[in-house]
Amino acid sequence: MRLVIRDEKLAASGYVAQYIIDRIHKFAPTESRPFVVGLPTGSSPVLIYKALVARHRAGDITFKHVVTFNMLDIFFSHVVVQPDNIHILNGNALDLEGECGAYEAKIKAVGGIDLFLGGIGADGHIAFNEPGSSLASRTRVKTMAFDTVIANSSFFGGDMELVPKMALTVGVQTILEAREVIIIVTGAQKALALQKCIEGGVNHMYTLSALQLHPHSMVVCEENATLELQVKTVKYFKSIEKVSKEFGIAQTIPISIQLGSPVTDANPAESAVLGKDTRSRQDSANEDFAAVVEGIRLAPPTKPSLRAVTPELFPDNMASRVSPTSRSPSLGPEDRSFDRMGSRISSGNVLA
Ligand SMILES: N[C@@H]1[C@@H](O)[C@H](O)[C@@H](COP(=O)(O)O)O[C@@H]1O
Numbered sequence: 001m002r003l004v005i006r007d008e009k010l011a012a013s014g015y016v017a018q019y020i021i022d023r024i025h026k027f028a029p030t031e032s033r034p035f036v037v038g039l040p041t042g043s044s045p046v047l048i049y050k051a052l053v054a055r056h057r058a059g060d061i062t063f064k065h066v067v068t069f070n071m072l073d074i075f076f077s078h079v080v081v082q083p084d085n086i087h088i089l090n091g092n093a094l095d096l097e098g099e100c101g102a103y104e105a106k107i108k109a110v111g112g113i114d115l116f117l118g119g120i121g122a123d124g125h126i127a128f129n130e131p132g133s134s135l136a137s138r139t140r141v142k143t144m145a146f147d148t149v150i151a152n153s154s155f156f157g158g159d160m161e162l163v164p165k166m167a168l169t170v171g172v173q174t175i176l177e178a179r180e181v182i183i184i185v186t187g188a189q190k191a192l193a194l195q196k197c198i199e200g201g202v203n204h205m206y207t208l209s210a211l212q213l214h215p216h217s218m219v220v221c222e223e224n225a226t227l228e229l230q231v232k233t234v235k236y237f238k239s240i241e242k243v244s245k246e247f248g249i250a251q252t253i254p255i256s257i258q259l260g261s262p263v264t265d266a267n268p269a270e271s272a273v274l275g276k277d278t279r280s281r282q283d284s285a286n287e288d289f290a291a292v293v294e295g296i297r298l299a300p301p302t303k304p305s306l307r308a309v310t311p312e313l314f315p316d317n318m319a320s321r322v323s324p325t326s327r328s329p330s331l332g333p334e335d336r337s338f339d340r341m342g343s344r345i346s347s348g349n350v351l352a
Contacts, residue, residue, distance in 0.1 A: 001211060002218040002251065003198060003237040009186040009222045013047035016117070016184055016220050023059045023115060023180075026258045029065035033260060034057065036107075037136045038116035038170065040127065041071045043154070044184050045119060056080045064271065067110050069103070071127060071169065089139070089168040099167060100139040107174070114260060116178035123147050124193035124206030128169035129204045137171030174209045179257050179349050181214055187220035194221060195228035 006012040020037075029035040039045070055061050056079070063080040071088045087106055093099035107113060118126050123145060129137060130145040140279040144152070149163045156162035175181060185194050198219070211217040226234050244251050252258065 001198070001214070001238070002222070002242065003233075004218060004220045005223060005226055005234065005238060006220070006222050008133065009189075009224075010047060012184060012186060012220050012222045013045075014051055016045075016048045016182060017051035017055065019182065019220075020048075020115065021055060022119070023064075023258070024061060024066065027260050029113065031065055033067045034067040034109050034110060035260070036067045036069070036112065036114045038113045038118070038175070038178060039068050039070045040118045041117040044186050045117060048117070048184060053079050069107060069113060069170070076198060089170075091164065091168050096141050096168065100141070103139045103168075104174065105168070113178035114257075116175050116181045118175065118181065118183045119209075120183055120190055120193055120197070120208050121148055122151060122189050122193055124196050124208050126172065126175060126183070126189075126208040126210075128167045129172050129207040132209050133172060133209070135172045135176075135202070135204055135207065135210045138174050139168065139170050142167055142169050171199075172207050176210060176214055179251055181211055181215065181217040183208065183211070183217070183219045185219060185225045187222070188224040188227055190221075190225045191227040191229075194219070194225050199229060199233060216257065 004012075004015060024035050027035045050059070052063075056063060064082065065085075066081055067085040067087070075243055087103065089103055090099055120126060121130075123131055123132070123245065125131065125145070125148070128142045128144060128148070130142060130148065133142070143166050144164070149160055149165065152163050153160045193206060193208070196203070196206040197211070200206065202208060202209050203214050211219075240251070243249075286314050
């Protein structure tokens, strides 16, 4: 998991917005190969949406071939994404179970989610996967925790009575299957939840902690949200960014995920010419080692590693420590054998 910390909410949101724009540019989606995003509800992503809308209006980015799976009908969807590409869970459907199953099927039909953007509840939940949710859960009906009802009352004029007590939500497993997950965390009120999810173990009481099992997850937060983290945790994650900047190493996800690698039925020869990856997207998503390999490829040349040299092959070290004058008949048996070895090496012979 990556943890990116920025001083302010605005900077954290700007970072995520730019990240999404870069991902879409690199992916270069088309009608038949759209970029698929999962979008959350809540107030945390609002600044990100605003930044994306502004950049869209400035002509920096198009969302023409972006498909969204929204938790709710948010303004962003209407402004920039084509209506046909927007999928929203309908909490008023007559058959709620059918609605949830169909949602999962639609995600599968478009090839899975490339990037799931999420927030976090003050109790550590992701989407509406409240404490105690199965970490293997899929899209389903969920009863909201009291805390969540309070948090969401701001969207209902502060009236808790108006807040639905149940919601349809993607499951933890649905989220874990996204090829990449980014979480935005703002506000000191989220600090304890963030601490549990980052420094604690994987735990169904803090469902965001399941991201520890995801090969490509990133939490972007403002400094205030780190208040409960250990100083060494904060310093460590900050140092990762600093070091990679110094060494010119891009902290990237595998190229196959960035490009949305073609499916396995691609002609291998053609793929080789195009430099494309022929693995299936799902396979690629699971290859976290690829990220490491890529990091190594991007690393600038360094001094040859000493560990690459077998100690036995170090020349002449022993001989150079023994000066000819110190080789006296008074040496003990062990020293004499040391002396003999040294003299053979220093005379340029190779020991057989
Ligand atoms: N289901 C949503 C979550 O997706 C969201 O992350 C959380 C936090 O909301 P906010 O960002 O407003 O703090 O609220 C709700 O419970």
